[in-house]
Amino acid sequence: MxxxxxxxxxxxxxxxxxxxxxxxxxxxxxxxxxxxxxxxxxxxxxxxxxxxxxxxxxxxxxxxxxxxxxxxxxxxxxxxxxxxxxxxxxxxxxxxxxxxxxxxxxxxxxxxxxxxxxxxxxxxxxxxxxxxxxxxxxxxxxxxxxxxxxxxxxxxxxxxxxxxxxxxxxxxxxxxxxxxxxxVDSYWIESKVSQRKIVENEKKIQLLYIGKFDKGKNVFNLINAVKNHNHKVQNMVKLTLIGGGGNDEKRILDSIKNDHSFEFVGRVNSLPVLKSYYERSDFFTMPSRAETFGLVYIEALLQGLPVMYTQNEGIDGFYDDSIGEKVEDTSVSAIERGLERLIQKRDHYSFDIGKFSENHxxxxxxxxxxxxxxxxx
CATH class of the missing domain: 3.40.50.2000 (Glycogen Phosphorylase B;)
Known part of the structure; x- marks a missing residue:
């Protein structure tokens, strides 16, 4: 036993x-x-x-x-x-x-x-x-x-x-x-895509966050980094937020009220519906302050999305840097720089989706x- x-x-x-x-x-x-x-x-x-x-x-x-x-x-x-x-x-x-x-x-x-x-x-x-x-x-x-x-x-x-x-x-x-x-849940392995998503140039960049709205997930700083970027580059980025709850929810929802650069979906329990959000996104972004692993990064990678994650947390070190961008700290300015790199290097990420399904x-x-x-x- x-x-x-x-x-x-x-x-x-x-x-x-x-x-x-x-x-x-x-x-x-x-x-x-x-x-x-x-x-x-x-x-x-x-x-x-x-x-x-x-x-x-x-x-x-x-x-x-x-x-x-x-x-x-x-x-x-x-x-x-x-x-x-x-x-x-x-x-x-x-x-x-x-x-x-x-x-x-x-x-x-x-x-x-x-x-x-x-x-x-x-x-x-x-x-x-x-x-x-x-x-x-x-x-x-x-x-x-x-x-x-x-x-x-x-x-x-x-x-x-x-x-x-x-x-x-x-x-x-x-x-x-x-x-x-x-x-990861077997659904994500069974429904994995065959190749990385290619992001078209000159289109609005669709970012996705899925998770709790806890301070440790650092969503508030991610939102402010998107606002700063859009202020400089004419609303080129839209962030969809799925999830909620947690000790930072009120502050987060107040900060995106009436701002068309953000879409708050709430909790999504259906995996096929969740998959549809991955399909319409270009990058997955979760620059957590602390993260044991972060299964949503693997879900996103299995759907062909490069990811933004934090140095010395979560999946850092498990795969090489070609899976996306790691931010050196969790400040708004570091996340903003990470966003800029994601957009600039959108064609340069390469990863083996089969390897993710094997490892997880x-x-x-x-x-x-x-x-x-x-x-x-």
Missing amino acids: ILHITNDYSGSTVYKNLVRELDNNGVEQIVYNPFREVSRMGKNKINFKSSRSQIIYSHILSKYADRVLYQKKIKKIVQDIEAKIDLKSVRFIHAHTWYSDGGAAYELHKKYNIPYIVAVRNTDLNLFLKYFLHERGYGKKILQNADKIITISAVYKKRMLEDPRLSHIMNDVQQKIMMIPNG DWKKIAEAYQQLYKQKQ
Whole structure:
């Protein structure tokens, strides 16, 4: 039995896709999902083929205290797991984040000697390691006791290897670090285009953004970069925004009101409708401040669109620079320069769409994880 500890299971389909593929391969799994918001209960359910597999939704986390009192949160999660799961049946733990999930995996490992792997994501490097100074020593123990350390992106592996805060444990953990990317929904692989989209000269450039309207996604600065560019070059760019919600939504919607350079669509749940927006766009733009991977970049590339992304975040380093433009920072001026490069170099991007479908197929990714589980079973 594999135990997944994942605080964000009900918040993202990434975990569901992996768990479903593992289930297709006959892996017995318990998915343990502690969460804060009661609205998460029951989200991303799976009809398992394996009768012993299950998802345990646990509304045990408080909205405020558990964000700050890290050790208390870990203790609460461990006690809840012990109360709800027969740990004698668990052979391996997959902790889907380093700090929030990995802390619980480490405590269970100490008590029950169950091996575990831990994944490193955006909040681990950009929040916990950076600001939770008092928990850095504990974070290092999580890594040192893990069987493997998975980074979802190439650039996060590079950042860990070069981080001076981790340098004195790197001899212990360097060989454990491996990169396994996220996959995309099979719809995008099945409906991929055969070649890159060619952007005609002298036409209005259509940009696309898909995602939440959180401050971390940096949509507000993207909007201002488009405004600045259009001020200089007579409204040559139009940005379509799909998604919404998040802590920056009001500011974003206020900033584009009555401006014809922007189209706000809202949430789109239909994948064919989403595909139609990719088809009418020239570039996908998401210069996030922090991004574990960013599946929408891969969706866009599978639809033949070059992408704008951020240096040292997301897909940076996984593919070479011919997939689009990376901005050196997330300021309005850097994004504006990135837009100018996208438009100037519109004919010069080249990428292998078949390679994207090969690298981001959940079936293959599930097999890679299965190999890691089997090593200790």
